[in-house]
Amino acid sequence: MQGEERKLALSVAADETQVRLSLHGDWRLEDGLLSKEQLRAQLDPKPNWRSLVVEGQHLGRWDSSLMSALRELKALTDELNIALELNELPQGVIRLLNLADSYPRRQVSTEQAPQLPFFERVGRRTRKAFKRFDFTLEFLGLLTMASMRLIKGQARYRAEDVRLFMLDAGPGSFKIVALISFLIGIILAFVGAVQLRQFGAEIYVSSLVGLAMGREMGAVMTAIIMAGRTGASYAAQIGSMQVNEEIDALKTMGLSDVEFLVLPRVTAMLIMLPLLTVFSIAMGILGGAVVSSLMLDISWQLYIKQMSDTVALYHFAIGLVKSILFAVVIVMAGCIHGLNCGRSATAVGKATTLAVVHSIVAIIVVDSLVTVMLTVLGL
Amino acid sequence: MTKSTHIEVNDLTMAYGSMVVQRDLSFAIQRGDIFVIMGGSGCGKSTLMKHLIGLNRPAKGEVLFSGQSLWQVSAEQQRELLRRFGITYQAGALLSSLTLGENVALPLQQFTQLSAAEIDDLVRYKLALVGLEPYQHFMPSEISGGMRKRASLARAIALDPEVLFFDEPSAGLDPVSARLLDDLILELRDSLGATVVIVTHELASIFAIGNNSVFLDPETKTQIATGAPKELLAHCDDAKIQRFLTRGERTSPKETTTP
Numbered sequence: 001m002q003g004e005e006r007k008l009a010l011s012v013a014a015d016e017t018q019v020r021l022s023l024h025g026d027w028r029l030e031d032g033l034l035s036k037e038q039l040r041a042q043l044d045p046k047p048n049w050r051s052l053v054v055e056g057q058h059l060g061r062w063d064s065s066l067m068s069a070l071r072e073l074k075a076l077t078d079e080l081n082i083a084l085e086l087n088e089l090p091q092g093v094i095r096l097l098n099l100a101d102s103y104p105r106r107q108v109s110t111e112q113a114p115q116l117p118f119f120e121r122v123g124r125r126t127r128k129a130f131k132r133f134d135f136t137l138e139f140l141g142l143l144t145m146a147s148m149r150l151i152k153g154q155a156r157y158r159a160e161d162v163r164l165f166m167l168d169a170g171p172g173s174f175k176i177v178a179l180i181s182f183l184i185g186i187i188l189a190f191v192g193a194v195q196l197r198q199f200g201a202e203i204y205v206s207s208l209v210g211l212a213m214g215r216e217m218g219a220v221m222t223a224i225i226m227a228g229r230t231g232a233s234y235a236a237q238i239g240s241m242q243v244n245e246e247i248d249a250l251k252t253m254g255l256s257d258v259e260f261l262v263l264p265r266v267t268a269m270l271i272m273l274p275l276l277t278v279f280s281i282a283m284g285i286l287g288g289a290v291v292s293s294l295m296l297d298i299s300w301q302l303y304i305k306q307m308s309d310t311v312a313l314y315h316f317a318i319g320l321v322k323s324i325l326f327a328v329v330i331v332m333a334g335c336i337h338g339l340n341c342g343r344s345a346t347a348v349g350k351a352t353t354l355a356v357v358h359s360i361v362a363i364i365v366v367d368s369l370v371t372v373m374l375t376v377l378g379l
Numbered sequence: 380m381t382k383s384t385h386i387e388v389n390d391l392t393m394a395y396g397s398m399v400v401q402r403d404l405s406f407a408i409q410r411g412d413i414f415v416i417m418g419g420s421g422c423g424k425s426t427l428m429k430h431l432i433g434l435n436r437p438a439k440g441e442v443l444f445s446g447q448s449l450w451q452v453s454a455e456q457q458r459e460l461l462r463r464f465g466i467t468y469q470a471g472a473l474l475s476s477l478t479l480g481e482n483v484a485l486p487l488q489q490f491t492q493l494s495a496a497e498i499d500d501l502v503r504y505k506l507a508l509v510g511l512e513p514y515q516h517f518m519p520s521e522i523s524g525g526m527r528k529r530a531s532l533a534r535a536i537a538l539d540p541e542v543l544f545f546d547e548p549s550a551g552l553d554p555v556s557a558r559l560l561d562d563l564i565l566e567l568r569d570s571l572g573a574t575v576v577i578v579t580h581e582l583a584s585i586f587a588i589g590n591n592s593v594f595l596d597p598e599t600k601t602q603i604a605t606g607a608p609k610e611l612l613a614h615c616d617d618a619k620i621q622r623f624l625t626r627g628e629r630t631s632p633k634e635t636t637t638p
Contacts, residue, residue: 156489237476245472249531252432252466253486254458 004060006031008042017050023089026060027069034069036076045080052077055088067096139336142258143266150267155259165268169230173276176229177222181213181280184221185287188212193296202296206303209288210311218281219319220367223326226273227359231334234265235355238338239348247339262335266328273327274320281319314379322370326363333359385410385574386431386542391440393426399600400426404440406593406605413568413575413588415608418595419623424578425469425546427595431576432466432544433457444542462490465535465573469546471527473519479506479530480515486537505533509563525552529560536567543567545577549584557581561588582626586612594620 004025011020021043034042054073059066070086070093077084086094116124149155192208238261241247247257285307292298298306334355341351386408393400400423408414416424429435431442433449441448449457473482483502487493493501506512509529511522519527528548535543545564549557561584568575579585585592585608593605596619604615612624 158485158488241475244475245468245470246474248429248434249466249468249472249474249534251434252461252464253489254462255485255489256458 016048019049019052021054023056024058027062027066029065033065036072039072039076049082051083053085056090146259146263157260157263161264162267165265166272169268170272177276177280178283181283182287184217185284186291189288189291203306205292206306207310210307213281213284214316214319219277219322222277222280223363227330228356231330231359232352232356234334235338235352239341239351242341243343266331269327269331274323277323325366329362330359383410387443389441392438393430394438401600403601410574412591415585415589415592416578422595422597428578463541465540466544467531467535471531475519478516483534483537509533525556542574549581
């Protein structure tokens with residue numbers, strides 16, 4: 001019997017209404033499952049069939065593939081109004097079939113919520129957006145109050161946390177900030193050199209790199225790197241604390257989540273991001289200098305002299321002010337999404353993604369606002 | 380210990396948005412009680428505890444601690460009240476970035492004027508109470524689930540609370556450890572003079588230590604009975620309570636009356 005191929009053997013009684021179906025061979029999942037349509041094709045049922053008796057005397061080894069085929073067969077015979085007789089099958093098969101049928105078929109509603117009319121959807125979205133805006137404002141208020149308590153020395157947080165976050169945000173991001181900024185400096189110098197060479201004004205590459213890095217690229221690139229690196233990790237940390245009931249525990253210990261969790265992160269970022277920005281600007285200028293000296297034959301001294309002659313110091317100050325704003329934006333996006341996180345692992349992932357996306361968008365928006373404001377002010 | 384009402388729940392309705400979890404809950408917890416919140420899975424036991432400890436705001440009704448509502452006082456007073464609670468969460472809820480010792484030390488550092496050395500002393504004492512002194516410098520991820528629960532208890536008792544809350548303390552523990560935890564809860568109640576509120580459906584614990592309880596029903600969405608679990612088993616006629624307290628063995632309450 002073993003190793004025999006599975007087979008369905010039909011025998012039709014003389015009056016052509018009683019049919020016996022004998023199952024042969026081994027039924028194993030490796031051979032695939034029989035669908036209702038395959039069964040229909042193999043059995044080719046005639047309209048005058050009244051009952052179908054399935055017998056298993058020649059059945060070899062069997063597993064779920066047999067059960068599946070029998071359930072399909074049941075569906076087929078129900079459809080054609082044929083009485084299905086399974087009592088001649090092995091006991092185990094019958095019991096399993098009965099077990100699967102013993103639970104009441106409950107109608108679990110799987111239908112989707114009805115499509116709402118267009119205006120209602122727009123209204124709901126709008127209200128949701130306003131709610132989010134409310135939450136952001138509330139968070140900003142809580143953060144301001146917490147900062148006031150910090151200044152008055154009443155805030156409750158662990159000073160050790162600030163040190164750890166600073167260590168992670170600062171020296172931890174050193175290498176990546178150095179690499180990216182150096183390359184940005186090189187790119188700026190190259191792009192500038194190609195254009196400026198046409199006028200024989202290669203020397204102004206130095207001004208270009210200094211101005212672009214100091215005013216814009218240093219602060220923006222560092223902020224974007226930190227949003228992806230540190231902002232994301234803040235959202236993930238706080239989000240998984242939410243999942244783990246740690247934030248509940250903090251609140252019931254009488255500690256404020258904004259003071260205990262957000263304040264140290266804000267402090268660390270406010271200190272580290274401007275420092276990293278200074279470092280980034282320096283690396284960018286270095287990148288420009290390398291291109292200038294190797295490709296344009298501008299000496300290092302000339303490069304620096306030209307830069308200090310043409311790029312006023314306040315451009316660098318603008319970059320630093322921006323980096324302070326970006327620090328607030330990054331921490332807020334990370335912490336808001338972390339605190340709003342649902343209570344599952346998927347929710348943590350979603351919070352992290354949202355934190356990064358929102359902080360990058362917010363960085364660019366804040367940057368353009370500042371640029372417009374400065375233009376109006378004539379700076 | 381004189382009996383006086385410690386926690387009072389008046390006409391409480393709990394809801395998540397428009398979905399009502401339980402309504403019209405009213406019961407009183409006496410000082411020194413070991414109060415059990417019981418009921419089948421999904422009936423709102425943990426939600427009730429979240430309302431008692433001020434994490435969720437009542438949709439209707441009030442929860443009073445020695446006559447004070449958590450929601451009618453200033454944020455500062457609310458935190459003051461919360462500090463008198465010790466809470467042990469289902470999975471421990473220890474801060475995962477701190478060691479066990481630092482977790483227990485946290486409330487002490489934040490709310491007392493003790494020196495670092497004194498705090499260290501206290502931390503080791505609290506950890507010793509739950510049998511975890513040797514693990515002071517372990518991270519929560521490095522110890523077993525049962526140990527995390529006990530460490531969470533050590534943190535809960537750090538400030539000698541008036542009320543101790545436990546969310547499913549013996550879930551996931553073997554019978555012997557569960558029994559030891561019950562003994563520990565009794566011991567702490569007696570020595571601290573605290574009131575204990577436990578969410579559980581562990582029958583052995585309910586009968587061993589509970590002296591007052593409320594039974595929540597998921598179908599009618601309200602409490603069916605309140606009182607000592609042993610009394611309920613003996614005298615309550617409600618079929619659901621009998622089924623629950625006897626693991627479904629007694630379906631018709633009239634057949635049995637245990638002395």
